[in-house]
Amino acid sequence: TDPGVIRNFCIIAHIDHGKSTLADRMLQLTGVVQPREMKAQYLDRMDIERERGITIKSQAVRMPWEHDGETYAFHMIDTPGHVDFSYEVSRSLAACEGALLLVDAAQGIEAQTLANLYLAMEHDLTIIPVLNKIDLPAAQPEKYAEEIAHLIGGDPADVLRVSGKTGEGVEELLDRIVEEIPAPEGDAQAPARAMIFDSVYDTYRGVVTFVRVVDGSLGHRERIKMMSTGATHELLEIGVSSPEPEPTKGLGVGEVGYLITGVKDVRQSKVGDTVTSQAKPADAIIGGYDEPRPMVFSGLFPIDGSDFPVLREALEKLQLNDAALSFEPETSAALGFGFRVGFLGLLHLEITRQRLESEYNLDLISTAPNVIYDVTAEDGEVHVVTNPSEFPDGKVSEIREPVVAATVIVPSEFVGAVMELCQARRGTMEGMDYLSEERVELRYRLPLAEIVFDFFDQLKSRTKGYASLNWQGEGDQAADLVKVDILLQGDKVDAFSAITHRDHAYAYGVRMASRLKELIPRQQFEVPIQAAIGSRIIARENIRAIRKDVLSKCYGGDISRKRKLLEKQKEGKKRMKMVGTVEVPQEAFIAALSSD
Ligand code: GDP
Numbered sequence: 132t133d134p135g136v137i138r139n140f141c142i143i144a145h146i147d148h149g150k151s152t153l154a155d156r157m158l159q160l161t162g163v164v165q166p167r168e169m170k171a172q173y174l175d176r177m178d179i180e181r182e183r184g185i186t187i188k189s190q191a192v193r194m195p196w197e198h199d200g201e202t203y204a205f206h207m208i209d210t211p212g213h214v215d216f217s218y219e220v221s222r223s224l225a226a227c228e229g230a231l232l233l234v235d236a237a238q239g240i241e242a243q244t245l246a247n248l249y250l251a252m253e254h255d256l257t258i259i260p261v262l263n264k265i266d267l268p269a270a271q272p273e274k275y276a277e278e279i280a281h282l283i284g285g286d287p288a289d290v291l292r293v294s295g296k297t298g299e300g301v302e303e304l305l306d307r308i309v310e311e312i313p314a315p316e317g318d319a320q321a322p323a324r325a326m327i328f329d330s331v332y333d334t335y336r337g338v339v340t341f342v343r344v345v346d347g348s349l350g351h352r353e354r355i356k357m358m359s360t361g362a363t364h365e366l367l368e369i370g371v372s373s374p375e376p377e378p379t380k381g382l383g384v385g386e387v388g389y390l391i392t393g394v395k396d397v398r399q400s401k402v403g404d405t406v407t408s409q410a411k412p413a414d415a416i417i418g419g420y421d422e423p424r425p426m427v428f429s430g431l432f433p434i435d436g437s438d439f440p441v442l443r444e445a446l447e448k449l450q451l452n453d454a455a456l457s458f459e460p461e462t463s464a465a466l467g468f469g470f471r472v473g474f475l476g477l478l479h480l481e482i483t484r485q486r487l488e489s490e491y492n493l494d495l496i497s498t499a500p501n502v503i504y505d506v507t508a509e510d511g512e513v514h515v516v517t518n519p520s521e522f523p524d525g526k527v528s529e530i531r532e533p534v535v536a537a538t539v540i541v542p543s544e545f546v547g548a549v550m551e552l553c554q555a556r557r558g559t560m561e562g563m564d565y566l567s568e569e570r571v572e573l574r575y576r577l578p579l580a581e582i583v584f585d586f587f588d589q590l591k592s593r594t595k596g597y598a599s600l601n602w603q604g605e606g607d608q609a610a611d612l613v614k615v616d617i618l619l620q621g622d623k624v625d626a627f628s629a630i631t632h633r634d635h636a637y638a639y640g641v642r643m644a645s646r647l648k649e650l651i652p653r654q655q656f657e658v659p660i661q662a663a664i665g666s667r668i669i670a671r672e673n674i675r676a677i678r679k680d681v682l683s684k685c686y687g688g689d690i691s692r693k694r695k696l697l698e699k700q701k702e703g704k705k706r707m708k709m710v711g712t713v714e715v716p717q718e719a720f721i722a723a724l725s726s727d
Pocket residue numbers: 144145146147148149150151152153172184263264265266267293294295296297
């Protein structure tokens with residue numbers, strides 16, 4: 132295809148602002164999906180996406196569009212909407228020349244959209260602003276067109292107004308894409324270079340890799356080379372999605388399509404990597420390459436210890452399609468055999484856990500998530516701590532924790548409430564801007580550990596649901612952190628250790644000690660529960676002893692009742708874990724670890 136007629140674009144939108152619905156109308160108007168085959172949110176095909184209504188993996192669709200007697204080839208690249216997948220978003224943007232900024236005309240722009248808009252501007256994409264859902268009675272297109280023009284410049288009258296639902300304005304939008312978004316430029320004679328912006332594992336076809344060709348071309352049956360690893364593969368199939376896969380002879384400058392090489396693991400086909408030809412390799416990777424880095428770690432343990440091999444197999448399967456998922460075996464005295472699993476963020480953790488439970492039928496306990504700390508011991512050695520149990524004993528000279536740059540958008544009446552919350556979470560304000568008279572953008576620097584738990588829930592409840600949040604990693608900082616251990620009869624219970632800010636350590640210790648006192652049944656002897664920082668005890672509770680024989684309340688009378696009681700007791704024993712000499716029911720661990 133002549134690069135002059137190619138237009139590559141993505142849609143930047145907040146969840147529920149109508150991206151999938153608009154994509155449906157485009158598929159219809161360009162004729163690539165026949166009316167009788169049309170179903171809502173056509174492109175969201177993964178089950179998990181349908182369930183949660185969000186797009187996790189990006190995809191690319193090729194559509195033809197006639198304009199002034201010429202047939203253009205559009206490649207619409209779908210970007211994941213959530214902050215946990217921001218590296219994938221940035222690669223998808225890098226594969227485009229333009230972006231549609233899609234904003235719900237009854238809601239206005241939200242924090243995540245803003246973050247992706249800034250990313251698109253950094254990549255020098257042409258932005259076409261579009262107000263959607265103008266059919267809604269509550270739509271206020273004039274007001275939000277002002278807001279958008281204020282943000283990106285230009286005249287509010289130039290902001291397109293469409294309805295993905297009724298189709299109004301969508302043809303005009305397709306024409307604007309031809310007129311405003313530049314055609315791709317690249318050197319057709321140069322060695323091939325194609326950037327991977329997504330790779331997906333398919334049970335039948337193995338890994339399907341989505342690429343944007345920058346220079347040269349790739350052809351069917353050619354041997355290709357992954358530039359970050361040097362690994363080579365034969366191109367068994369190359370083609371475009373329209374939206375069903377259509378094999379072609381090859382892909383040239385500016386084209387977007389898929390490759391199949393028979394590899395079985397997405398880690399061999401990494402998002403951000405550059406594909407070149409083995410016979411005539413290029414010498415530079417496109418735009419640098421980042422390995423996905425897990426930000427949040429949690430221990431996952433099967434409730435039924437015999438499920439451990441099933442959990443291992445399930446994690447290995449998920450990893451085929453999720454290059455960002457990392458895990459290694461972990462043994463806990465309290466919880467048995469499990470895995471320490473690394474995630475990009477809390478949503479990633481939640482989705483993974485949900486899939487393990489629903490698709491693999493596993494019952495899991497997960498320990499409180501924590502971030503990565505760099506702990507410098509007194510002897511100068513630096514420990515990378517992803518698990519409280521790796522925290523070095525003895526004195527430490529410095530602890531560094533990851534920090535993020537967070538953006539919150541709220542109606543101005545809630546500014547005070549947001550500031551209060553951010554301050555309580557050790558945040559420092561970096562700036563504040565009025566998007567309009569009623570809406571404010573607040574920028575904070577916050578420790579990642581303070582926002583991974585319940586920050587978003589708190590933010591929502593303090594702003595009646597109006598706030599939107601986005602954040603991205605911004606290095607690390609030194610902090611006054613300590614490890615708090617929980618001891619039962621003098622023995623540490625590893626699953627309950629936590630790394631917290633010194634100011635929160637006491638509260639954590641008191642809370643865990645009193646929770647456990649409620650949850651652990653009385654034993655034949657007294658059991659002290661202690662919370663400690665090193666050897667210093669900061670909180671203490673006691674579980675008093677029982678001496679009574681369980682059978683004594685039966686007055687020696689009814690034999691069958693006695694037997695029943697004994698059996699019941701035996702059953703209970705099975706679900707008990709021994710911590711030192713203390714019997715702890717498994718339910719106590721689960722309840723103590725659940726956050727509320
Ligand atoms: P996405 O999360 O951005 O992909 O949003 P969806 O396309 O899934 O749309 C979210 C909700 O808004 C759905 O209930 C759609 O039916 C609805 N919606 C999308 N576009 C329009 C529109 O133009 N008008 C109206 N009234 N509703 C719309």
